[in-house]
Amino acid sequence: MIEFARVVKSEEQVVAGTLHHLTLEAIEAGQKKIYKAKVWVKPWLNFKELQEFTHAGDATPSFTSSDLGVKKDGHGAGWQAVPVHDPAVQDAANHAITTLQKRSNSLFPYELQEVVHAKAEVIDDFAKFDLLLKVKRGSKEENYKAEVHKNNEGTFHLNQMEADSS
Structure with missing residues (x-):
């Protein structure tokens, strides 16, 4: 089977x-x-x-460029800039916003306006996304930094998220 x-x-x-x-x-x-x-x-x-x-x-437990925009072996170790419109980046950003919304007691929902910047790194059998997100809540726009992990089964996990004061 x-x-x-x-x-x-x-x-x-x-x-x-x-x-x-x-x-x-x-x-x-x-x-x-x-x-x-x-x-x-x-x-x-x-x-x-x-x-x-x-x-x-x-299959090998690596990520494809469509998953990530970079490959583990081709570009050296460490964080690599990835396209903000890459489907995996958008999925990671949406996961971060959904998780933020679930943790919030705000009357206004969080809405993703744009992914401002994205970096990714592949470590063993998972990818890490370092994202800068422009988020709207009611009439207020804020930037958030988020780190989202994606395992090789495709499951996302929000590792950390905080308001960006810069």
Whole structure:
């Protein structure tokens, strides 16, 4: 039995419909493995067809550039600047705001206005995001510094968050 873990990479090719080229991480017999799949979709015909599904190798506990914007081995150790619009950065920022909201007793909800700056670092089997967030609560805008961790299963944890006084 193969258990789906996550989508590592996804590309679309427009043909008569859309051909989705997927790289998937799955767990088979307790081992992480990578598979390549091609799925052809024609939504107007309610048509979906799996064209290919092949084993592409064993997975390693590293993060892809789509997870992070940097790689553990390619850019040296330590914090690296990452694009603020990277989906993993946005997910980490949204997790920080959601967690802040859960801990707050404010009548006004916290709203993420923008990720001002983002850095990331990969350590063993997790990634750390160092974020500077512009947050709105009611009519007041504040900046917050947050450190969010993401494990290789994709789970986020807010490690620390504080108002930025600078």
